Amino acid sequence: MSNDADLDFIAQAMPAFISEAAEQIEAIETLLLELEEQPDNRELLDSLFRCAHTVKGSAGIFGLNRVVEFTHHVETLLDKMRDGDIALTPDISTLLLQCNDQIKFLVDTAADESADTAEQKDLRADLVVRLRALTDGNAQPVQAAPAAVKQAAGGADAGPQVWTISARFGPETFRNGMDPLSIARYLGSLGTVVRIKCGIDTVPPLVNLNPESCYLSFLMELETSSSREDIEGAFSFVMDDCELDVVAPETHGQKLVRAIEEMPETPRLGDMLVSVGAVSQDKLKEVLSTQQQTRGMPVVEKAKIGDLLETQAGVPPEAVAAALGKQQKLREGTPSEERYIRVQADRLDAVINLLGELVIAGAGATLLARESHQVALIEANLHMNSLIEEIRNGTLGLRMVPVGETFSRFRRVVRDTASSLGKEVNFEIVGGDAELDKSMVEKIADPLMHLVRNSLDHGLEPPQERINAGKPAAGKLVLSARHETGAILIRIEDDGRGINRERVLQRAWNRGLVEQGVVPPDDDINMLIFEPGFSTAEQVTNLSGRGVGMDVVRRNIEALRGTIRLNSNPGKGLQVDIRLPLTLAIIDGFLVGVGKSKFVLPLESVVEVIESGGDNVKVDSHGRHCVELRGAVLPVVRLRTLYTVESSLPDRVSIVVVSSLRGKFGIEVEVLLGQNQTVIKPLGRLFRTLRGISGSSILGSGEVALILDVTSLADLATGALHGFSAAQTPVTAAVSTALSS
Amino acid sequence: MQAGQNNTGAALKDLGPGSQYLTYSLGDEVFAMDIRSVREIIQYGAITAVPLMPEFVRGVINLRGAVVPVIDLQSRFGRDQAKIGKKTCVIIFDASQGGEKIELGLMVDSVSEVIDIADAHIEQAPQFGTSIRRDFIRGMGKVGGEFIVILAPERALDVEEMAALAERV
Numbered sequence: 001m002s003n004d005a006d007l008d009f010i011a012q013a014m015p016a017f018i019s020e021a022a023e024q025i026e027a028i029e030t031l032l033l034e035l036e037e038q039p040d041n042r043e044l045l046d047s048l049f050r051c052a053h054t055v056k057g058s059a060g061i062f063g064l065n066r067v068v069e070f071t072h073h074v075e076t077l078l079d080k081m082r083d084g085d086i087a088l089t090p091d092i093s094t095l096l097l098q099c100n101d102q103i104k105f106l107v108d109t110a111a112d113e114s115a116d117t118a119e120q121k122d123l124r125a126d127l128v129v130r131l132r133a134l135t136d137g138n139a140q141p142v143q144a145a146p147a148a149v150k151q152a153a154g155g156a157d158a159g160p161q162v163w164t165i166s167a168r169f170g171p172e173t174f175r176n177g178m179d180p181l182s183i184a185r186y187l188g189s190l191g192t193v194v195r196i197k198c199g200i201d202t203v204p205p206l207v208n209l210n211p212e213s214c215y216l217s218f219l220m221e222l223e224t225s226s227s228r229e230d231i232e233g234a235f236s237f238v239m240d241d242c243e244l245d246v247v248a249p250e251t252h253g254q255k256l257v258r259a260i261e262e263m264p265e266t267p268r269l270g271d272m273l274v275s276v277g278a279v280s281q282d283k284l285k286e287v288l289s290t291q292q293q294t295r296g297m298p299v300v301e302k303a304k305i306g307d308l309l310e311t312q313a314g315v316p317p318e319a320v321a322a323a324l325g326k327q328q329k330l331r332e333g334t335p336s337e338e339r340y341i342r343v344q345a346d347r348l349d350a351v352i353n354l355l356g357e358l359v360i361a362g363a364g365a366t367l368l369a370r371e372s373h374q375v376a377l378i379e380a381n382l383h384m385n386s387l388i389e390e391i392r393n394g395t396l397g398l399r400m401v402p403v404g405e406t407f408s409r410f411r412r413v414v415r416d417t418a419s420s421l422g423k424e425v426n427f428e429i430v431g432g433d434a435e436l437d438k439s440m441v442e443k444i445a446d447p448l449m450h451l452v453r454n455s456l457d458h459g460l461e462p463p464q465e466r467i468n469a470g471k472p473a474a475g476k477l478v479l480s481a482r483h484e485t486g487a488i489l490i491r492i493e494d495d496g497r498g499i500n501r502e503r504v505l506q507r508a509w510n511r512g513l514v515e516q517g518v519v520p521p522d523d524d525i526n527m528l529i530f531e532p533g534f535s536t537a538e539q540v541t542n543l544s545g546r547g548v549g550m551d552v553v554r555r556n557i558e559a560l561r562g563t564i565r566l567n568s569n570p571g572k573g574l575q576v577d578i579r580l581p582l583t584l585a586i587i588d589g590f591l592v593g594v595g596k597s598k599f600v601l602p603l604e605s606v607v608e609v610i611e612s613g614g615d616n617v618k619v620d621s622h623g624r625h626c627v628e629l630r631g632a633v634l635p636v637v638r639l640r641t642l643y644t645v646e647s648s649l650p651d652r653v654s655i656v657v658v659s660s661l662r663g664k665f666g667i668e669v670e671v672l673l674g675q676n677q678t679v680i681k682p683l684g685r686l687f688r689t690l691r692g693i694s695g696s697s698i699l700g701s702g703e704v705a706l707i708l709d710v711t712s713l714a715d716l717a718t719g720a721l722h723g724f725s726a727a728q729t730p731v732t733a734a735v736s737t738a739l740s741s
Numbered sequence: 742m743q744a745g746q747n748n749t750g751a752a753l754k755d756l757g758p759g760s761q762y763l764t765y766s767l768g769d770e771v772f773a774m775d776i777r778s779v780r781e782i783i784q785y786g787a788i789t790a791v792p793l794m795p796e797f798v799r800g801v802i803n804l805r806g807a808v809v810p811v812i813d814l815q816s817r818f819g820r821d822q823a824k825i826g827k828k829t830c831v832i833i834f835d836a837s838q839g840g841e842k843i844e845l846g847l848m849v850d851s852v853s854e855v856i857d858i859a860d861a862h863i864e865q866a867p868q869f870g871t872s873i874r875r876d877f878i879r880g881m882g883k884v885g886g887e888f889i890v891i892l893a894p895e896r897a898l899d900v901e902e903m904a905a906l907a908e909r910v
Contacts (some may be wrong), residue, residue: 302822356806357806360806506854597789597790597792598789642792643792643793681807681808683791683801683808683810684808684810684843684845684900685841685843685900685901685904686810686845686903686904686907687791687794687810687904687907688904689904689907689908690791690793690907691793692793693791694791696801696808698803698806698808702787702803703787703789703803704789704800704801704802704803704808705789705792706789706792714907726800
C-alpha cells in the first residue's frame, strides 16, 4: 500500500472481492448445512476450510483486518475439526453459522467502519470467546458476553492530547508469561495516566474460573506526547492475543465531525450543526436571515449557508464540510457501495435474448417499409432502428467487464512459475481496462494461462543463457489488451528465444503432420505448434510440454469466434495475438445466397467481392477450383458442391474473398444480399458435429440463415488437419496448395 | 377416471388410470405419442436445410425467434424421406435432457386426434414383426380393436444418438 497506484487498484478490485467473498460465505453456509447431514464427509470439511481460508486470504490482501482477525478464529476451529480433534455437534454447527453471519456482516461493512457498532463488536467478541473455548480444548460453556468496554470510552471526558486505550487481554496472557499490570505501568511512564479502570465483566463465576487464564481488560486515559506507535509498542508482546483499541485524541472539530457522522438522518445543514452543538439555534437563525437577503441575486454571488456559518458563526470548517458531506450522501440516497447492482446473469441474458428478437423484428419492419415505398414509414423505421442499435450497444455494455481482473490473476502465476523454473521475469500488464463480454472473459482465462506458462517455460531462457545472448538477465513478458474495430486484441509478448522452426519442422516430419522433405512457409511452420499431439519440448516439464494444450488453446479461441496468430522472431521473442469479438451475441454479417439457401458471412472476414462469369472459375486437370485475382491464384470453395445445395448453375456468380486463419480464399455464391446485423442463434446439440457453420440467424423475413465460419470452412475444404498430407480431394488440394503458397 | 373425460374413448370405463395420446400418420400407419411432451403443432412451412446432416434432419425452422431442428420421422425409421403434402405438419415437442432445454420438430404426414388410452390397454412391443426398431416403441395401444404404435420419443429422437449419426455423414 505504498503508493497511489496500489490504493487505486484496491479501490477498483474491492467490489470484486466483496462479490467473491459473498459467494464463499454462501458456500460456507451450504457446506455447513450439508455437513450436518453427513458429519463424516471429509471432502465437505475440506471445502469448508478452503472457503474460510479464501475469505481470510483475500481479505488480507485488501487490508480488512477485522475480517482477517475474526475469520482466523473460525479457521482455527475448522482446522482442529479436520485434524479430528473436534467433532461437529449441532452446537458447533450453530456457532459456525453465527460466525459465518458475522463474517458476512464484516465483509458487507468492509468499506464503512462506522457500521461496526459496539453491539456488533460485543457479538463478535462473544463468538471469538466461544470459538477459543473450543479450540483451546476448554469446552466449558462460556457465560455472559463481555460488556462493552468501548462504550465507556464514548462517555469519557477526554481533554486535548489524551489517548483512550482499551485493551482486552486473551486468556493465554498469563500462561505466556505476560502481565497486564506491567504493561499498564510501562504506559504510565510514557505520560500521565488520567484515569484507569480495570474491566472485570468477563470474569466467570468462581466454579468456572481457571486461575491461570486471564479475564481482565483495562481502559486507560493517557495524557502523553508519545505517538500511536509508542503506545501500541507497549503491547507488542501480547498483540497476537489481545484486542487493542487506541483512540487518538480528538480536537474540537474532529469531535463534531464524529458526532455528525453518527447522527441519524437529518436533512438540513443548519439543524445538523445545531444538534451537535456546533452552533446555537439563535445564531443559526441570524445566519439564515443573512442568507435570505442575498436571495434573488445571481447564483454566483448568492451566499452559501455553509460559508456563512463558517464566517459569521465561527463553526469549524471541517464540521461544515462533514455536515455537507452527510447531506450530499442523503440526497444521493446511495452510499458509495451501491454504485454496483448485482444482477442475476440469466435475467440479463433474458433481456439480451429479447433484444435479439427486437433486432430481428426491427429488420423485418424495415424490410416491409422499404417494400411499401412510403418515405415517411421508411424514415420512421430507420429512426427506430437507430434507437434499437443504441439500446443494443447499451445492453451489451452491461455484460462488459474489464479484462484487467483476469490479467492480474496471472501475476502470481508468473511469479511462482518463474521462480520454480529458476528464471527471472518482468511481467507487465497493459490496457487492463479494455472491456470484454463477461462470458468471454471467463472462457479466455484458461487459454491465456496456458500461453503465459508456455512463454515462461519454452520462450524465456534461463538468466545465464540470456546474458550469453546479449540480453538482460531478466526476461520480459507483456500481456496487453486493446480494442480494434469491433474486436479485442490480446497480445502475449516475450523477448525469449522465439519458435525454433527447424525443430518444429523436424517434429512435424517425424509425426507425419507434414510430408517428409516438404518445407511449408515460415508462418505455416509456426502454426504447426497448434496441431494436436505436437510438442517440441525435449523434456516433459510439469508445466507444459505434454503436447496437449496448444491445440486446445486454439480450439477454445476458435470456439469464441476468435483467431490466434503467431509472430515469431527467432532469438528475439514471440508475439501471440489473440483477436476476439467483443460479444458472442450479435455480429455484423454479409448475406449471400446459393440456390434457395442463404448464408451469413461475418463481415469482418470479408475482404472483397468479385463478379465473374461461371466459366471464369477454372477447374484444372485435378478438378481444383480457382480464379485469377490480380495475377495470383485464389482457391475457391464452391458452396453449392460442398454443401450439395440443389440449384441450377446461373450464368454469373460472385466470389466473396474472405480472409481466414488459413489464408485468403474465395467462396463462390450466386446472390449477394448485402450487409445486415445478425443475432447469433446457436444451433444446439444436434448439430454439434457440423463443420464450417458456427450458428444460425433469423432474417428479417423470418427465414433462418446459416452463419458460415470461414476458418473451419477452410479446414473442411482442405480436409481439416491433413493440410500437408498426400491424400486430398480435388477441392481441398486446390485450397491447401494455394493457402500454403 | 372422472366422468367428463370419457368423451373420446368409451372403452375406458373402469379400466383404471390412463393417459392422453396424440395420434398422427406416417404413410398409411398410425402412431401415437404421449401428449404431455407435445408443445404445439404447426403447419409445415419455410424450412432451412442444414448441409452435411443425415437425411432425417430436414433442417431448421424459425419458431417465434427460436431455431428448432425438424426431424423427418419416416426417414428416422430408415424409410424414404417423407413427401410433403397438404396435411404435412410439424409437431413441436420437448426433448429436454438432463436439465438442458431442447425442442425438436417432428415432421409427420398428418395429425389425427387426441385419444385416451388406458394403461391396461397398452401392451409390450412385440419381439418381431414391426418395421421399426423395437426400442423406439414404448408399447402397442389397443384402440377400437386395432393396435397403434406408441412411440418412445426419448429413444427414437435421442439427440445424442442423432448427433452421433450426424458425425458419420
